[in-house]
Amino acid sequence: FTSYDYTAFYETVVPQALEQMMDFEADRMRNLILNDDVIATERDVILEERRSRIDSNPQAVLGEEVDATLWQNQPYRIPVIGWMQEMEKLNRADAQAFYDKYYTPNNAVLVVAGDVEPQVVKALAEKTYGKVARGPDLPPRIRPVEPEQNTRRTVTLADARVSVPNFSTQWVVPSYHTAKAGEAEALDLLAEILGGGSRSRLYQQLVVKQGIAAEAGAFFQGPMLDATNFTVYGAPRGDAKLADVQAAVEAEVARIASEGVTSGELEKAKDRFVRSMIFARDKQDSMANIYGATLATGGNVRDVEEWPGRIRKVTADEVRQVAARYLNLNHSTSGYLLPQAGN
Amino acid sequence: FTSYDYTAFYETVVPQALEQMMDFEADRMRNLILNDDVIATERDVILEERRSRIDSNPQAVLGEEVDATLWQNQPYRIPVIGWMQEMEKLNRADAQAFYDKYYTPNNAVLVVAGDVEPQVVKALAEKTYGKVARGPDLPPRIRPVEPEQNTRRTVTLADARVSVPNFSTQWVVPSYHTAKAGEAEALDLLAEILGGGSRSRLYQQLVVKQGIAAEAGAFFQGPMLDATNFTVYGAPRGDAKLADVQAAVEAEVARIASEGVTSGELEKAKDRFVRSMIFARDKQDSMANIYGATLATGGNVRDVEEWPGRIRKVTADEVRQVAARYLNLNHSTSGYLLPQAGN
Numbered sequence: 001f002t003s004y005d006y007t008a009f010y011e012t013v014v015p016q017a018l019e020q021m022m023d024f025e026a027d028r029m030r031n032l033i034l035n036d037d038v039i040a041t042e043r044d045v046i047l048e049e050r051r052s053r054i055d056s057n058p059q060a061v062l063g064e065e066v067d068a069t070l071w072q073n074q075p076y077r078i079p080v081i082g083w084m085q086e087m088e089k090l091n092r093a094d095a096q097a098f099y100d101k102y103y104t105p106n107n108a109v110l111v112v113a114g115d116v117e118p119q120v121v122k123a124l125a126e127k128t129y130g131k132v133a134r135g136p137d138l139p140p141r142i143r144p145v146e147p148e149q150n151t152r153r154t155v156t157l158a159d160a161r162v163s164v165p166n167f168s169t170q171w172v173v174p175s176y177h178t179a180k181a182g183e184a185e186a187l188d189l190l191a192e193i194l195g196g197g198s199r200s201r202l203y204q205q206l207v208v209k210q211g212i213a214a215e216a217g218a219f220f221q222g223p224m225l226d227a228t229n230f231t232v233y234g235a236p237r238g239d240a241k242l243a244d245v246q247a248a249v250e251a252e253v254a255r256i257a258s259e260g261v262t263s264g265e266l267e268k269a270k271d272r273f274v275r276s277m278i279f280a281r282d283k284q285d286s287m288a289n290i291y292g293a294t295l296a297t298g299g300n301v302r303d304v305e306e307w308p309g310r311i312r313k314v315t316a317d318e319v320r321q322v323a324a325r326y327l328n329l330n331h332s333t334s335g336y337l338l339p340q341a342g343n
Numbered sequence: 344f345t346s347y348d349y350t351a352f353y354e355t356v357v358p359q360a361l362e363q364m365m366d367f368e369a370d371r372m373r374n375l376i377l378n379d380d381v382i383a384t385e386r387d388v389i390l391e392e393r394r395s396r397i398d399s400n401p402q403a404v405l406g407e408e409v410d411a412t413l414w415q416n417q418p419y420r421i422p423v424i425g426w427m428q429e430m431e432k433l434n435r436a437d438a439q440a441f442y443d444k445y446y447t448p449n450n451a452v453l454v455v456a457g458d459v460e461p462q463v464v465k466a467l468a469e470k471t472y473g474k475v476a477r478g479p480d481l482p483p484r485i486r487p488v489e490p491e492q493n494t495r496r497t498v499t500l501a502d503a504r505v506s507v508p509n510f511s512t513q514w515v516v517p518s519y520h521t522a523k524a525g526e527a528e529a530l531d532l533l534a535e536i537l538g539g540g541s542r543s544r545l546y547q548q549l550v551v552k553q554g555i556a557a558e559a560g561a562f563f564q565g566p567m568l569d570a571t572n573f574t575v576y577g578a579p580r581g582d583a584k585l586a587d588v589q590a591a592v593e594a595e596v597a598r599i600a601s602e603g604v605t606s607g608e609l610e611k612a613k614d615r616f617v618r619s620m621i622f623a624r625d626k627q628d629s630m631a632n633i634y635g636a637t638l639a640t641g642g643n644v645r646d647v648e649e650w651p652g653r654i655r656k657v658t659a660d661e662v663r664q665v666a667a668r669y670l671n672l673n674h675s676t677s678g679y680l681l682p683q684a685g686n
Contacts, residue, residue, distance in 0.1 A: 156494055
């Protein structure tokens with residue numbers, strides 16, 4: 001898969017097949033044959049993928065234009081799959097240039113997780129990837145950064161295929177890679193306490209107590225190379241109006257920014273986080289994914305290992321502070337997915 | 344001055360000084376000395392210009408974020424002066440690279456207007472600019488184009504310095520360079536009839552008859568290299584609400600899209616256009632500017648000369664058609680400048 005900051009290839013095999021798989025993968029890192037036929041076929045595949053996953057899905061169409069509105073300079077405004085009119089023009093020369101530049105051992109992170117011994121994997125890596133010549137040095141990953149945001153923005157899509165409306169509000173916030181010490185951890189806990197599941201404030205208040213929302217939540221995209229987004233969302237239930245749901249979500253955000261969180265809910269959120277990390281590391285594919293994502297977005301192995309300890313150190317006031325500092329509605333971007341007027 | 348598509352240097356001198364001026368200008372096209380002192384001073388100048396013209400002016404701050412919201416891929420989303428955080432990092436190497444690449448005779452248009460003879464100017468040009476070596480070939484001017492727009496977007500800035508609110512709504516429309524034959528001319532006439540001055544529908548309806556608007560109008564930025572924008576705007580007067588002014592502006596847009604324009608107002612708009620072109624050509628600086636802007640955005644001398652004839656040929660139905668085709672509120676971007684809540 002390809003995400004905003006990196007492309008990952010992953011495979012699961014029995015330990016005995018590891019050497020052969022690494023041999024194959026090392027070979028296709030530099031020796032892929034890209035001819036016009038392959039490119040034409042693959043371009044048709046991604047165009048069809050775009051048509052089916054994005055263009056025929058109003059939520060995805062809205063999401064793209066919300067991203068391009070939230071991000072006014074940084075590359076996250078560009079869809080990972082690309083804009084249709086540009087994808088149509090991609091050719092063999094583009095693919096070859098990209099492959100030659102980026103698919104090199106000096107631009108790759110190899111993560112092996114499972115029932116293996118480090119020294120055996122290291123020997124295998126030297127025997128396989130180690131034979132691949134180093135590629136040209138890559139330029140530093142310096143990318144356009146966001147200007148200061150000064151406005152409140154909205155993006156609205158009304159579509160006949162929509163029956164229940166929904167909204168999301170997003171803010172530009174620091175990622176683990178760009179944040180000052182402790183801020184990304186506080187944002188992670190803020191998202192968890194505010195809207196991280198059925199125990200969260202948004203769920204309890206809007207879905208359970210007030211009964212106005214079919215769904216309500218929050219998330220924070222921490223492991224990104226550049227500044228990232230913090231998102232709240234909701235959809236009404238029954239006769240409730242979307243505007244009421246949004247107002248109730250915003251009230252919960254404002255309440256945390258002014259009153260903070262309790263030490264009880266903070267401790268419970270930390271427990272859930274640390275537990276979910278333990279569960280994740282229990283599965284070899286998610287463990288590999290955590291290390292790969294961290295290393296590909298500017299972090300290192302120690303960051304992964306020390307993360308539970310850094311989460312434990314976050315104070316209730318630090319959670320309140322990041323809410324107050326970053327979740328300012330006057331500098332936010334909201335997306336609205338609505339039924340067609342008249343429906 | 345620098346606009347989105349080109350930079351222009353202009354001077355007005357007596358005919359006797361023309362040769363000396365051309366000699367100076369030909370010299371500084373290639374022989375400018377850019378040292379660190381010059382760059383540091385000039386960077387401070389543009390930073391200060393940005394602070395005073397943009398950052399201390401809420402309308403300009405809003406305008407930048409409206410542009411970056413309207414344009415989601417095309418470079419017009421980037422302010423001409425630049426984003427502050429990027430301007431701060433500009434250095435001698437950046438300036439030198441830009442100068443070496445773009446300040447070449449093979450990337451320049453020389454326009455001389457005034458009491459001169461073509462063959463004399465041509466001889467002078469050969470004697471001055473003609474001595475300057477051709478620079479490296481420039482890459483084709485292929486730039487990212489807009490994806491299909493599917494949403495209605497808003498950008499809102501509330502600021503304590505604002506007393507009277509205002510709004511604008513913008514659409515992505517073809518420019519003279521990208522339009523099918525006749526469409527840009529129809530858009531020019533549409534802007535003139537809808538909101539091109541005190542005889543326009545918006546002015547007559549909102550300012551004169553209903554008395555709800557302090558200002559209301561429309562404009563079309565035709566001479567651009569890429570797709571461009573069509574804009575309507577308004578501000579309330581007295582007790583009128585901004586929302587009422589916007590609704591009245593949108594009603595006039597919808598009325599033209601459904602009912603079209605009368606042949607009487609179309610002929611008067613054509614007369615005003617052709618007359619303003621004659622007046623513009625009467626002044627040597629605006630005449631030079633018209634030719635320079637056209638040639639720098641993909642047009643040629645014949646385009647300028649044939650423009651009045653092409654305007655004359657536009658039919659009332661063609662004006663209605665471009666309004667119906669392009670001015671769809673579901674695919675528009677509005678900017679709102681508001682007083683601070685509580686003011």
